[in-house]
Amino acid sequence: MRTLRLLATLAVLAPVLAAAPAGAQQVTVGTVQNANCIPFGCDFDVSRYQQVYAGGAFGGAAQITSLSFLLGSAPNSFLSPVTYTVRLGYTNAAVGGLNAALDANVAGGLTTFATRSFGIGPAAPPVLTFTGLTPFAFDPAAGNLLLDILVDGQVGADVGGWASYASDNSGTVTSRAYVQGGTAGGDETGLVTQFGLVATPTSTVPEPTTAVLLGAGLLGVAGVGARRRAR
Structure with a gap:
């Protein structure tokens, strides 16, 4: 017995x-080719920003725990003094194919991932990180990843140098669309992004x-x- x-x-x-x-890991989507101030360091009114990432760049299903952007301008540059609400979701749009009507790019809703506010003060950080309130479960089989940022606030006077973050201009793994001064636009540029991931067990x-x-x-x-x- x-x-x-x-x-x-x-x-x-x-x-x-x-x-x-499974252990945590970091995946960088995009190759540094230039730097761009949208949406974190420009002195003009960007109210909403979207960026699509090719699902294949992640290597499989994962929990996204953080995302970071790398400073590409002078270290004494500054962030826009506004509040950023970072949301994540899926999109059926291909890289380079985001619709100028930003709501049309969202497939199945958006999840609020993080919120951060900045004022005129310390210089922009070399690595700008948004840590998730809760991890976002992403499965490339369900579509490409969509980053959607709401910008709340109005940029004031020039502070002597706006921050630009490293960008990929190839249009192969990421691209963007945004609303500036009430007018929608977009192009093949996308911010190089480091994702903190925890792989989803598959077996x-x-x-x-x-x-x-x-x-x-x-x-x-x-x-x-x-x-x-x-x-």
């Missing part, structure tokens, strides 16, 4: 041991080490039971 109870316990623990969480097959340990444990239990019966 004791042997049967041990075997049953190991059988219950096996799925738990097999489902070890509960035991790791080799786990399988060996489980096998050894089962054999050991079976051996003890056999020796007891032989006495």
Whole structure:
């Protein structure tokens, strides 16, 4: 009976041991080719910004935990003194194919990912990071990733140098659309973006080490039971 109870316990623990969480990683989408002030450092009125990322650039389903942008201008440049609401979702639009009517690019709604406010003050950070309130589950099989930023506030007088962040102008993995002064526009430029990711497990097959340990444990239990019966 004791042997049967041990075997049953190991059988219950096996799925738990097999489902070890994957480690965090960072994926950068885009290659630094230039720098652009939209939407974080321009002295003109951008009220909404969108950027599409090719789903294939992520290598598979993942939980997005943060996104960061790399400063491409002088270190004494400044951010626009406004509030940014960063939202994530899916789009059926291809890279280079965002609609000037920004709502038409959204497939299935948007999730508020992070909000940050800035005032006239310290220089723009070398790495501008938005950490998610909760991770955003992204699966490339469901479409391309859409970044949607609402800009709340009006840029005031020139502060002596607006920040520009590294951009990719190739139009191969990312592109943008935005509303400036009430007029929609867009082009093949997109900000180079570093994503903090936690890979989504796709299988509960035991790791080799786990399988060996489980096998050894089962054999050991079976051996003890056999020796007891032989006495």
